[in-house]
Amino acid sequence: MKNILKMTLLLFLCINISCKKDLLDQQTPNTLPTDEFWKTEDDAQKGVNAIYHMFYQTGGFSRWMNFRLDLTSDEGFSNSPWVELADWTRFQYINYNFWEGNVNTFRDIYKAVFRCNQVINYVPDIPFADAAKKDQIIAQAKFLRAFWYYYAVVLYDNVAIVEKPLTPEDYPALSTPEQTWAFIVKDLTEASAILPPQYTGVEIGRPTKGAAQALLAKAYMQQRKWNDAKTALDYLVTGAGKSNYDLVDFKENFRATQENNKESVFEIQYSDANKTGEGDGPGSAMGSNRAQFFAPRSIGWSDGQARYWLVNEFKKEKTVGGAIDPRLRYSLFYPALEADFGDKIYGRSWQWNADEAWFKKGSRDYYRDNEDYFNQVNFRVIRYADVLLMYAETLNELNQTADAYQYVNRVRQRSNLAPLATAYPGIGTNKTLFAERLKMERALELCGEGVRWPDLKRWGDLDTQAGVDKVTLRDPDFRNFVVGKHIRLPLPQAEVENNTNIKQNDFY
Known part of the structure; x- marks a missing residue:
C-alpha cells in the first residue's frame, strides 16, 4: 500500500x-x-x-x-x-x-x-x-x-x-x-x-x-x-x-x-475517440476493454466466460406467451442463440463447444464482427432494475414480504413474465423462500454486471462450508474456496x- x-x-x-529550488531542481x-x-x-x-x-x-x-x-x-x-x-x-x-x-x-x-x-x-x-x-x-x-x-x-x-x-x-x-x-x-x-x-x-x-x-x-x-x-x-x-x-x-x-x-x-x-494506449495523457484511450477480454475465441481474447447454468435458468420459465425469457437474447452468447432468437454471434453461426457461453452485455455484435480495446459502450454501474430488486430485498428483510412483490413484478413484467406469486405460488409470504427466489431474479436480470460478488457476500452464502457447497454446484471453482480466507x-x-x-x- x-x-x-x-x-x-x-x-x-x-x-x-x-x-526547494536549486540548480539541479528546476521547475518543469x-x-x-x-x-x-x-x-x-x-x-x-x-x-x-x-x-x-x-x-x-x-x-x-x-x-x-x-x-x-x-x-x-x-x-x-x-x-x-x-x-x-x-x-x-x-x-x-x-x-x-x-x-x-x-x-x-x-x-x-x-x-x-x-x-x-x-x-x-x-x-x-x-x-x-x-x-x-x-x-x-x-x-x-x-x-x-x-x-x-x-x-x-x-x-x-x-x-x-x-x-x-x-x-x-x-x-x-x-x-x-x-x-x-x-x-x-x-x-x-x-x-x-x-x-x-x-x-x-x-x-x-x-x-x-x-x-x-x-x-x-x-x-x-x-x-x-x-x-x-x-x-x-x-x-x-x-x-x-x-x-x-x-x-x-x-x-x-x-x-x-x-x-x-x-x-x-x-x-x-466510455468513448472510442482515442484509439491509443491507456495512461494519463490527454490523448489516452477512453474505451472499455471488457468486451475484448470477454468475447468468444477468435473474436476477442476469451479470457472470461459465463457459467452455463445461467442459460439453463433463463429457459426454466417461459413468458406469458410461452416464449423464452427475452433477456437471454441480450445477456449471453450460447449455442442455441441463433435457433432461439435468430441471432448470430458477431455475424457467425455457433462454432464453439456445446457447453460454452459468454457474457454478451456491452458487446458490439449488433453492428460489428469483432472487438477491440476501444469499446465505447457505457458501463451501467447502477441501473433502476437493480434498485427495484434491492428495494424488494430490503422490504423482505424488514418482514414486509407482501409489499416486496410489486417491485420484483415491475422487473419481471418488462420481460413479459407472469407475476411472481403466479409463477411461484409456494413462496407466499415466507421470508426465506422469497429471499431464495430473489437471488435468482437478480442473477437473471443482472448477470455479468458486476453485482454478483457483493451479492454473495451480503447473503452470507460464502460464510459457511454448507453455503459454499451449494454455490459449488453452480461453479466448480468454488471447490478451491476456503471459508474465512477467500x-x-x-x-x-x-x-x-x-x-x-x-x-x-x-x-x-
Missing part, C-alpha cells in the same frame, strides 16, 4: 510536489507544483475531471475489475491459457504481487482516492463566483471517493482510509470493514445533500443525488442495515426522485444507442512489506 500511495503522488496530470514548464495549481475555478474543474479519468485505467472497470466481480463469482470463470490470470478467478492466489490479478486494481483504487482527496482538500480554499458550483465539485469528489472505497472494501475487507493527499512520509494503517463502511456512508450522505437530481448537456454522466442514494443503499445493504438501506432507496422508488427513473427496453442498457437513459442511475462514460483478496505483498503499519489479510 505504501508503495502504491507513493506512486499516486507522481501520476496526477497537473501536479508535482513542490520543493509543463507542470505546476501543488501550491501554484489549486488557485482558480478552472483548476478545480480540471481536478475533479481527473478523477473521472480513472475509469479509463485498466485496474478498474475498463478491464480487471470485471475479472474480480464477474469471473470470481459463480456467474463466470476463466479458461484463459494465461494460467496465472485464470487462477485468480478460481481462488488460487500464489503471487500476491500479480499485477493483472491484484496490484493493478489496488493501485488504481488508491490513485482515484488520491485525486478525490486533492479536490476535497484544496478546492474549499479556491474563491468561486458561485459557491454552489464549488460545493457540487466537492460533492462529486466525495461520491467518487466513496465509490472506489465501496469496491475496495468489497474486494479486500481491510483497507487504509486516506482522507488527505499523502506525502512519502505517511504510513496509513488499515481500517476495519466497519470503519470503512462508516467512512463511505459519511461521504455519500454529504454528497447526496449537494448533488442535483439530474444533469443536462455535457454534464450528463456526473453522479446525481439518486446515484448517491443508490450507492448509499448498497453500502448499508452490505452491512445488513436494512432500515437505513430502505430510507436511502425511498428517494428513488417512492420519494422525490422516483420520477427521474424508470425501466426501458432491456437491450438498450447494454448498447451505445440509448446511453444515459431513464433506467441509468450511474454509468461510466472472502477477501490478499493485499499486494509489496504494500505489506513497504508499510510497517499494515499486515497481510488473515490466512494469507
Whole structure:
C-alpha cells in the first residue's frame, strides 16, 4: 500500500510536489507544483475531471475489475491459457504481487482516492463566483471517493482510509470493514445533500443525488442495515426522485444507442475517440476493454466466460406467451442463440463447444464482427432494475414480504413474465423462500454486471462450508474456496512489506 500511495503522488496530470529550488531542481514548464495549481475555478474543474479519468485505467472497470466481480463469482470463470490470470478467478492466489490479478486494481483504487482527496482538500480554499458550483465539485469528489472505497472494501475487507493527499512520509494503517463502511456512508450522505437530481448537456454522466442514494443503499445493504438501506432507496422508488427513473427496453442498457437513459442511475462514460494506449495523457484511450477480454475465441481474447447454468435458468420459465425469457437474447452468447432468437454471434453461426457461453452485455455484435480495446459502450454501474430488486430485498428483510412483490413484478413484467406469486405460488409470504427466489431474479436480470460478488457476500452464502457447497454446484471453482480466507483478496505483498503499519489479510 505504501508503495502504491507513493506512486499516486507522481501520476496526477497537473501536479508535482513542490520543493526547494536549486540548480539541479528546476521547475518543469509543463507542470505546476501543488501550491501554484489549486488557485482558480478552472483548476478545480480540471481536478475533479481527473478523477473521472480513472475509469479509463485498466485496474478498474475498463478491464480487471470485471475479472474480480464477474469471473470470481459463480456467474463466470476463466479458461484463459494465461494460467496465472485464470487462477485468480478460481481462488488460487500464489503471487500476491500479480499485477493483472491484484496490484493493478489496488493501485488504481488508491490513485482515484488520491485525486478525490486533492479536490476535497484544496478546492474549499479556491474563491468561486458561485459557491454552489464549488460545493457540487466537492460533492462529486466525495461520491467518487466513496465509490472506489465501496469496491475496495468489497474486494479486500481491510483497507487504509486516506482522507488527505499523502506525502512519502505517511504510513496509513488499515481500517476495519466497519470503519470503512462508516467512512463511505459519511461521504455519500454529504454528497447526496449537494448533488442535483439530474444533469443536462455535457454534464450528463456526473453522479446525481439518486446515484448517491443508490450507492448509499448498497453500502448499508452490505452491512445488513436494512432500515437505513430502505430510507436511502425511498428517494428513488417512492420519494422525490422516483420520477427521474424508470425501466426501458432491456437491450438498450447494454448498447451505445440509448446511453444515459431513464433506467441509468450511474454509468461510466466510455468513448472510442482515442484509439491509443491507456495512461494519463490527454490523448489516452477512453474505451472499455471488457468486451475484448470477454468475447468468444477468435473474436476477442476469451479470457472470461459465463457459467452455463445461467442459460439453463433463463429457459426454466417461459413468458406469458410461452416464449423464452427475452433477456437471454441480450445477456449471453450460447449455442442455441441463433435457433432461439435468430441471432448470430458477431455475424457467425455457433462454432464453439456445446457447453460454452459468454457474457454478451456491452458487446458490439449488433453492428460489428469483432472487438477491440476501444469499446465505447457505457458501463451501467447502477441501473433502476437493480434498485427495484434491492428495494424488494430490503422490504423482505424488514418482514414486509407482501409489499416486496410489486417491485420484483415491475422487473419481471418488462420481460413479459407472469407475476411472481403466479409463477411461484409456494413462496407466499415466507421470508426465506422469497429471499431464495430473489437471488435468482437478480442473477437473471443482472448477470455479468458486476453485482454478483457483493451479492454473495451480503447473503452470507460464502460464510459457511454448507453455503459454499451449494454455490459449488453452480461453479466448480468454488471447490478451491476456503471459508474465512477467500472472502477477501490478499493485499499486494509489496504494500505489506513497504508499510510497517499494515499486515497481510488473515490466512494469507
